[in-house]
Amino acid sequence: MINWNLYLARYQLTHGGSFFGSGEWDCNSQLLIPQEGTAPLLVLFSTDPCGRSTVKSLRCRTMVRLNKPYKLHIGPRSLVGSGISGVANLVGQAMDFGFSETKGRVITTDNRPFTKLVLGDLSLRNALKIRKGDQLEVRPGPQEDGWHLVEVSPNTLEGLVKDSSPWVSDAMEEDTAFMSPEDREVILQAGSEYFDAQLDEFLNFLRAARDAVTRWPIQP
Numbered sequence: 059m060i061n062w063n064l065y066l067a068r069y070q071l072t073h074g075g076s077f078f079g080s081g082e083w084d085c086n087s088q089l090l091i092p093q094e095g096t097a098p099l100l101v102l103f104s105t106d107p108c109g110r111s112t113v114k115s116l117r118c119r120t121m122v123r124l125n126k127p128y129k130l131h132i133g134p135r136s137l138v139g140s141g142i143s144g145v146a147n148l149v150g151q152a153m154d155f156g157f158s159e160t161k162g163r164v165i166t167t168d169n170r171p172f173t174k175l176v177l178g179d180l181s182l183r184n185a186l187k188i189r190k191g192d193q194l195e196v197r198p199g200p201q202e203d204g205w206h207l208v209e210v211s212p213n214t215l216e217g218l219v220k221d222s223s224p225w226v227s228d229a230m231e232e233d234t235a236f237m238s239p240e241d242r243e244v245i246l247q248a249g250s251e252y253f254d255a256q257l258d259e260f261l262n263f264l265r266a267a268r269d270a271v272t273r274w275p276i277q278p
Contacts, residue, residue: 060219060230062103063087065253085114097121099261114218117211118264123204126276129168130196134213159183172276179270185263194267210264227252
């Protein structure tokens with residue numbers, strides 16, 4: 059079992075921000091990362107109920123201010139029909155926007171012309187190409203002044219703890235309980251380097267989405 063709280067806390071030591079979480083192996087921690095001139099980024103680990111069991115989930119969020127309400131969902135095509143991607147159907151039919159970086163994905167939105175502009179952003183398309191299994195969602199917040207939630211999350215069929223998950227390396231799965239402090243730190247450092255690279259890409263995906271949806275005003 060992987061101590062996600064520990065790896066997120068170690069990320070904070072080298073990348074800054076404010077960590078919130080205990081030393082328990084409960085997958086329940088947050089990291090708030092300030093951003094100059096924009097809303098902070100929130101990294102959120104949690105253990106969520108799923109039927110009679112639980113799943114460990116990761117979401118990264120920020121808030122943006124748009125001039126009109128807007129909804130967007132981008133997810134792997136493999137999720138269609140699974141029941142997990144049902145939220146995509148709330149905002150319309152799946153759409154093909156013709157970009158090579160969006161092949162193999164389902165894109166749903168309530169504003170196709172604006173989404174065409176959003177997907178025209180090269181940084182976002184590059185992030186989609188790198189994070190092929192991840193999901194992106196934009197939806198209005200409860201405020202009445204244009205605030206929207208921008209959220210990225212891993213492919214929920216993949217999970218975070220399965221052997222096939224891109225978030226897990228061999229070092230992260232090592233049992234360090236009976237190692238010497240020196241050997242334990244070597245393993246944790248190797249795990250942290252892998253985890254940090256994954257989270258860096260993930261947060262770059264979030265930043266690219268944030269910038270893409272705020273680059274142009276939404277037309278009537």
